Amino acid sequence: MGLIDFFEKIEHKEAKTTPAKIGKTAVDAVFTFLYSPKSTTSGGVHIRDGMDLKRTMFQVMIALQLCLAFGTYNIGHQHFVAMGQYMGFIEGFHLKLIHGVIKILPIFLVTHLVGLGIEIFFAAKKGHSVEEGFLVSGPLITLIMPPDVPLWMLAVAVAFAVIIGKEAFGGTGMNIWNVALLARVFIFFAYPTTISGDNVWVSGFETVAAGVTTEYGWMHSIFNVLFGWMGLDEFVSGGAVVNGFTGATPLALANQDGWEAVTSVYSPAQMWWGAIPGSIGETCKPLIILGMLFLIVRGIASWRIIVGAFLGAFLMGMLLNAWGATPFMTVPWYYHMWIGSMLFAIAFMATDPVTAASTNTGKWIYGFMIGFIGIIIRIVNPAYPEGWMLAILFLNTFSALIDHYVFESNMKKRLARA
Amino acid sequence: MINRQNRYRILPLVILVLVAEITSAQSTGSGSQIATYIIAAVALILVVFAILSISDNLMQVEAKKLGSDTTKNNFSIIPKFSELLGGPTPAYAADQPVHKLTKGHDINLVGSANKEINTEIKAKTFAVKPTNFRGLSPIPRMLVAVGDEVKAGQPLFEDKKDNRVKYVSPVSGEVAEIRRGAKRSITDVIVLGDRDLSYVTHDVPAIETATREQLVELILNSGAWTLLNERPYDVLPSPDVIPANIFISTFDTSPLAPDLGFIAKGNGAAIQKGVDVLSKLTSGDVHISLDASHAVAPPVEFTGIEGAKLHWFKGKHPAGNVGVQIHHIAPISGTNKVWTLTVESLITLGELFLSGKFKADRIIALTGSEFENPTYVKTHQGANIADLIAGNLKEGKSRIIAGDVLSGKQVSSDDFLNHTDNQITAIPEGDDYELFGWLFPVIPRPSVSKTYPNFLFKNHEFEPNTNTHGERRAFVMTGQYESIMPMDIHVQQLMKAIMANDYERMEGLGITELSEEDVALCEFACTSKQPLQKILREGLEMMREQG
Numbered sequence: 001m002g003l004i005d006f007f008e009k010i011e012h013k014e015a016k017t018t019p020a021k022i023g024k025t026a027v028d029a030v031f032t033f034l035y036s037p038k039s040t041t042s043g044g045v046h047i048r049d050g051m052d053l054k055r056t057m058f059q060v061m062i063a064l065q066l067c068l069a070f071g072t073y074n075i076g077h078q079h080f081v082a083m084g085q086y087m088g089f090i091e092g093f094h095l096k097l098i099h100g101v102i103k104i105l106p107i108f109l110v111t112h113l114v115g116l117g118i119e120i121f122f123a124a125k126k127g128h129s130v131e132e133g134f135l136v137s138g139p140l141i142t143l144i145m146p147p148d149v150p151l152w153m154l155a156v157a158v159a160f161a162v163i164i165g166k167e168a169f170g171g172t173g174m175n176i177w178n179v180a181l182l183a184r185v186f187i188f189f190a191y192p193t194t195i196s197g198d199n200v201w202v203s204g205f206e207t208v209a210a211g212v213t214t215e216y217g218w219m220h221s222i223f224n225v226l227f228g229w230m231g232l233d234e235f236v237s238g239g240a241v242v243n244g245f246t247g248a249t250p251l252a253l254a255n256q257d258g259w260e261a262v263t264s265v266y267s268p269a270q271m272w273w274g275a276i277p278g279s280i281g282e283t284c285k286p287l288i289i290l291g292m293l294f295l296i297v298r299g300i301a302s303w304r305i306i307v308g309a310f311l312g313a314f315l316m317g318m319l320l321n322a323w324g325a326t327p328f329m330t331v332p333w334y335y336h337m338w339i340g341s342m343l344f345a346i347a348f349m350a351t352d353p354v355t356a357a358s359t360n361t362g363k364w365i366y367g368f369m370i371g372f373i374g375i376i377i378r379i380v381n382p383a384y385p386e387g388w389m390l391a392i393l394f395l396n397t398f399s400a401l402i403d404h405y406v407f408e409s410n411m412k413k414r415l416a417r418a
Numbered sequence: 419m420i421n422r423q424n425r426y427r428i429l430p431l432v433i434l435v436l437v438a439e440i441t442s443a444q445s446t447g448s449g450s451q452i453a454t455y456i457i458a459a460v461a462l463i464l465v466v467f468a469i470l471s472i473s474d475n476l477m478q479v480e481a482k483k484l485g486s487d488t489t490k491n492n493f494s495i496i497p498k499f500s501e502l503l504g505g506p507t508p509a510y511a512a513d514q515p516v517h518k519l520t521k522g523h524d525i526n527l528v529g530s531a532n533k534e535i536n537t538e539i540k541a542k543t544f545a546v547k548p549t550n551f552r553g554l555s556p557i558p559r560m561l562v563a564v565g566d567e568v569k570a571g572q573p574l575f576e577d578k579k580d581n582r583v584k585y586v587s588p589v590s591g592e593v594a595e596i597r598r599g600a601k602r603s604i605t606d607v608i609v610l611g612d613r614d615l616s617y618v619t620h621d622v623p624a625i626e627t628a629t630r631e632q633l634v635e636l637i638l639n640s641g642a643w644t645l646l647n648e649r650p651y652d653v654l655p656s657p658d659v660i661p662a663n664i665f666i667s668t669f670d671t672s673p674l675a676p677d678l679g680f681i682a683k684g685n686g687a688a689i690q691k692g693v694d695v696l697s698k699l700t701s702g703d704v705h706i707s708l709d710a711s712h713a714v715a716p717p718v719e720f721t722g723i724e725g726a727k728l729h730w731f732k733g734k735h736p737a738g739n740v741g742v743q744i745h746h747i748a749p750i751s752g753t754n755k756v757w758t759l760t761v762e763s764l765i766t767l768g769e770l771f772l773s774g775k776f777k778a779d780r781i782i783a784l785t786g787s788e789f790e791n792p793t794y795v796k797t798h799q800g801a802n803i804a805d806l807i808a809g810n811l812k813e814g815k816s817r818i819i820a821g822d823v824l825s826g827k828q829v830s831s832d833d834f835l836n837h838t839d840n841q842i843t844a845i846p847e848g849d850d851y852e853l854f855g856w857l858f859p860v861i862p863r864p865s866v867s868k869t870y871p872n873f874l875f876k877n878h879e880f881e882p883n884t885n886t887h888g889e890r891r892a893f894v895m896t897g898q899y900e901s902i903m904p905m906d907i908h909v910q911q912l913m914k915a916i917m918a919n920d921y922e923r924m925e926g927l928g929i930t931e932l933s934e935e936d937v938a939l940c941e942f943a944c945t946s947k948q949p950l951q952k953i954l955r956e957g958l959e960m961m962r963e964q965g
Contacts, residue, residue: 004851032889034853034854035851035852035853035854035855036851036852036853036854036855036856036885036887036888037851037886037888037889038848038849038850038851038885039849039885039886039889040847040848040849040883040884040885040886041884041885041886042828043949043951043952044938044941044949044950044951044952045823045824045825045938045941045942045951046817046819046823046824046826046828046843046845046884047525047673047823047824047845047864047882047883047884047942048885048886048887048888048942048944048947049863049864049865049866049867049887049942049943049944049945050859050863050864050865050867050870050887051865051866051867051869051870051887051888051943051945052856052887052888052889052891052945052947053888053889053891053894053945053946054856054857054888055856055857055867055869055888056869056894056895056945058856058857059869129889131891131892132891133894170892171892172891172892172894173891173892173893173894173946174892297868298867298868298869299867299868299869300869302896302897353894353895353896353897354894356896357896358896358897358910358911359896359897359900359908359911360897360900363897403911406908407908407911407923407926407927410906410907410908410926410927410928411923411926411927413906414749414751414926414927414928415926417749417751418751418752
């Protein structure tokens with residue numbers, strides 16, 4: 001048990017300087033990750049449930065894996081489709097996959113380096129162990145970014161979200177707003193010209209316009225050597241975006257000219273299966289639903305929030321269908337699931353237990369309002385045709401208020417009995 | 419929860435919206451035909467449901483007006499959720515109201531006691547612990563000194579503030595030692611028990627004709643007053659307060675709990691006598707709760723009780739907790755005080771009125787995976803633990819618990835049982851690292867979480883150790899406590915209110931209805947490993963000091 005001895009030796013050492021404290025906290029985080037601590041119960045119950053926060057967070061990570069894998073591949077797929085190459089989904093598999101990995105790895109690494117770094121720093125400062133919140137926030141932030149997000153913006157956004165959104169409130173479990181969405185919303189409001197529009201959803205091009213060419217970097221050339229050996233197709237620089245290709249997401253199209261405009265570019269099946277441009281993790285609906293069901297079955301995500309959100313979204317969709325004042329309003333309510341990040345947001349963002357309402361009644365209301373307001377923002381907001389991050393952050397703000405009234409009614413009932 | 423009526427108020431709105439959707443779809447001629455039909459079908463179902471539920475509500479209102487809705491029967495054509503999910507009512511429980519509690523969790527462990535009394539195990543020393551009685555000053559006035567001979571039922575010490583309550587010896591013998599703890603507080607008054615006990619005998623008034631004062635006086639003088647427990651706060655009741663109700667639970671659902679029916683066997687007369695006495699002490703009723711979870715009916719010692727209100731409870735732990743039962747029978751409210759008794763205490767009280775003697779006989783269950791031979795032993799209140807477990811423990815580091823694994827107290831083997839204990843549990847310590855223990859646990863462990871496949875093995879008996887399986891964190895998950903708590907109490911918010919010293923909220927959210935054992939299962943299940951029982955007790959003490 002050499003490894004345990006090594007860790008225990010560090011555990012027993014007293015850290016005096018700040019760097020030493022940070023180092024010790026980091027080692028402790030790794031230690032508790034590898035080995036369940038040997039702490040025993042004292043004072044209260046004598047046996048404890050096998051469930052802890054690490055295991056809880058890990059369930060969400062498992063649920064995200066399929067979306068992550070598909071999203072990675074889809075980055076490559078969109079890139080080549082823009083150039084009119086390998087149009088079939090599994091054609092050029094190795095190229096698409098490697099291009100996706102090369103694009104997503106830096107995002108993933110920067111997110112985690114910045115986020116975990118800040119977490120460890122604050123944990124060391126406060127003198128407690130690293131909390132597991134970022135185990136989920138990290139992959140989530142990666143999945144809700146456009147593939148071509150500049151890394152420095154990402155770093156600033158993650159730092160903002162973790163420091164202002166979480167640590168300022170006291171760390172995991174204390175935050176008011178969803179950390180991942182704060183990072184996204186920071187990027188959106190701080191760098192609107194870079195992050196919105198039709199150019200960010202397809203990777204590898206300066207702007208997505210006909211004739212713009214792509215240049216591959218050194219990472220691609222390393223893989224080119226490998227592919228050369230294996231006799232596979234290689235990355236070829238200089239490929240240009242073909243005429244008639246649009247990097248616009250279905251949402252942007254729907255916002256301009258309604259459902260006909262969307263279906264003229266993407267078929268409903270294509271949107272359902274996810275071979276469309278968009279944020280990395282949001283496109284493939286079946287895999288999101290699988291992840292969502294996994295979380296519900298495992299008892300991690302609240303089905304009340306999810307069902308409530310769908311009800312709210314459908315209801316608002318119907319109401320706006322009935323009104324039908326703009327082309328976007330006439331998009332059939334059941335197709336709203338097909339486009340944009342509605343499913344992903346409801347499955348993974350709205351169900352964050354820390355920022356959601358905590359009572360069962362509150363969860364119904366919270367979920368319903370997210371769905372209801374999310375569709376309003378998506379359809380009515382002229383600047384940006386998506387509403388989920390704003391709707392969820394808005395309801396995050398009000399979740400405590402919703403709970404407050406639930407508690408008040410419980411208290412009133414008790415007082416009435418007296 | 420929103421009540422039924424409020425929920426139906428939303429229905430017409432929903433229908434209106436759906437109808438609007440259908441008409442709009444028809445006028446534009448677009449949209450999927452199937453979707454329209456589905457909406458129409460849903461709307462039709464909703465309308466039928468609305469008519470059904472409105473007429474159902476009217477029927478309930480009528481039942482209330484006619485006064486036939488007194489027994490909490492369900493006057494509705496739509497069954498309650500608890501009736502649907504709670505399973506069928508056993509035939510033996512058909513006569514009285516049955517409370518079906520759908521929330522809760524049974525923790526099955528290895529080492530339940532064999533249903534036989536091991537007569538070879540005998541305790542030699544017994545102790546009365548002033549620390550068992552909340553509200554008693556830490557240094558009570560001693561009435562005996564080391565070396566004195568005492569009889570069973572003879573006062574050992576009394577409270578300096580209220581000397582009407584006597585704390586008596588459970589056995590006759592010589593006062594062997596007076597142990598002291600921090601700040602010279604007295605922790606144990608130890609009596610070396612005689613082989614054949616001699617008792618202090620009291621004159622017993624006829625219960626039918628005696629006044630309440632006479633009964634109270636005998637209970638106080640005999641020492642049986644210390645068997646009573648007052649809620650809220652779990653304190654020794656003041657002799658001046660008349661309880662609103664008295665509650666006795668005749669079954670225990672906590673892990674490895676002793677079978678109270680087995681303990682009560684043959685004590686039917688004492689139980690009936692005890693109930694007779696108690697019903698003269700309260701302004702309300704004596705409520706007896708019975709277990710309806712098993713195929714076999716509880717013993718006639720319980721089901722045959724007369725002069726008390728019987729209630730059936732069907733559900734998982736903590737359905738057997740008296741606090742949960744009070745919540746469903748007649749919740750504590752306002753400044754009301756209620757009393758609770760254990761079955762053993764009831765027998766001792768009844769024996770007092772049968773024989774005039776304070777007979778504190780106890781049957782203790784030795785349970786848990788660390789006992790070679792888990793069994794029942796017959797002894798007296800406050801028995802020495804070392805005497806009871808000697809030679810019965812397995813090799814290795816084990817934890818001895820006076821009580822059950824959820825709400826018992828860790829004791830050293832030199833310690834004594836508390837005055838209401840009926841169980842000693844021994845489980846292995848878990849001070850070992852486990853590689854990826856949070857992710858791929860090698861040893862099966864009890865859990866309420868669906869991330870473990872435990873729900874597939876409902877009858878598996880676990881052999882847990884005392885490892886915390888994780889570190890303490892802030893509250894992250896929500897609804898977890900409430901999903902296993904069969905009371906209408908927002909436990910997590912209550913805990914936060916206690917941490918924030920918010921008295922108004924604590925009271926409003928129902929702290930006075932709770933005792934540590936009621937939140938013990940929540941503490942077990944807590945993902946964040948929060949010490950709920952400790953927090954709750956701090957809150958209860960704050961409330962008690964406030965008055």
